[in-house]
Amino acid sequence: MLELTGVTVSYGEYPAVIDASLTLQAGLIGCLLGPSGCGKTTLLRTIAGFQRPTAGQVRLAGKVVSTADWVLPPEQRHVGMVFQDLALFPHLSVAENIAFGLRGASRGERDRRVGELLELVGLHHLGAAYPHELSGGQQQRVAIARAMAPRPKLLLLDEPFSSLDPELREALPRELRRIFREGGATVLLVTHDQNEAFAMADEIGVMRAGRLEQWDNAYRLYHEPSTRFVADFIGEGVMLPGKVIDRHTVETELGRLRGEMERSCPPGTLVDILLRPDDVLHDDASPFKAHIVDRTFRGAHFLYTLALDSGRRILCLADSHHDHKPGEAIGIQTSIDHLVVFPQDAADGPAVS
Ligand code: ATP
Secondary structure: EEEEEEEEEEEEEEEEEEEEEEEEEEOOOEEEEOOOOOOOOHHHHHHHHOOOOOEEEEEEEEEEEEEOOOOOOOOOOEEEEEOOOOOOOOOOOHHHHHHHHHHOOOOOHHHHHHHHHHHHHHOOEEEEEEEEOOOOOHHHHHHHHHOOOOOOEEEEEEEEOOOOHHHHHHHHHHHHHHHHHOOOOOOEEEEHHHHHHHHHHOOOEEEOOOOEEEEHHHHHHHOOOOOOHHHHHHHOOEEEEEEEOOEEEEOOOOEEEEEOOOOOOOOHHHHHHEEEEEHEEOOOOOOOOEEEEEEOOOEEEEEEEEEEEOOOOEEEEEEEEOOOOOOOOOOOOHOOOOOOOOOOOOOEEEEEO
């Protein structure tokens, strides 16, 4: 449904998006994730047709809609947008707000579609209410129903949860995922919150300083990050120095770590291995001991920060019935089936995983 090839977007001399490529299949939810100022909104606006690329092209449903020389106007793209401020019409009821995008349709068609959408977003009892009578989450759902009403090819959402209170931010992404799935929408949203991205998206693009560093599903971003930045930005973890022994083995302070390395470095290469908290297990019988420096209670688990003999810190996720205090030494072992390593001489080069 959406295909970007080598898209660069500049403001004057300043490139806000550099050489971005991605593909989003119909019916899937994609997400652009990254720190403030990395170019997410610029890319979204380019897809909507508000911004012209300086290079590359945007295709929607197989048709080229943006190049450096030509841009199909936003209103001709069949793309729906939901902005951060929602922009509901205060003087129109919920049903009238949703019907707004259906002006060309017959009365009967319009009523049917509005009824369908009210049902889909769980607001069938509030069709006659006005926006100021609704909660933040309800307003959000009206804005989404309004954008979905004309069945756009693609729905774009810019920071859809930013104005909601924390409780709703937790529950709404899952609810919206259901709404988009049941409504058959193809969606691209922007957020800087990885929990929201993980809760909603099938494909996530991690952006940094204008570059789309990896476009992948959440599982692969976490377990097979392709750059140090993605490894650091997604989830928790530390880099443990080591030396490559062979295709499956890296020597480290925690012994020889073994696992799949799809593209191995030559033996002898000095690398950093990504060690996630769930790669480090608490094991009383292990000869490797580490001192607890800090711990965070997470209900089912404790997240321990441990110091190795060298002083290096690592993280360990342990069942919370293993209740150890800071200062204690505990036995640990690693459980890794996929080694994600980054050569030490390539400061921010791609991962070799
Ligand atoms: P945020 O999460 O803070 O909204 P973002 O990732 O969406 O950030 P963009 O708004 O796309 O980032 O901005 C990317 C870069 O382009 C920033 O450095 C920003 O200052 C710059 N920028 C954005 N809009 C303009 C503009 N109209 N003119 C000049 N520079 C701009």
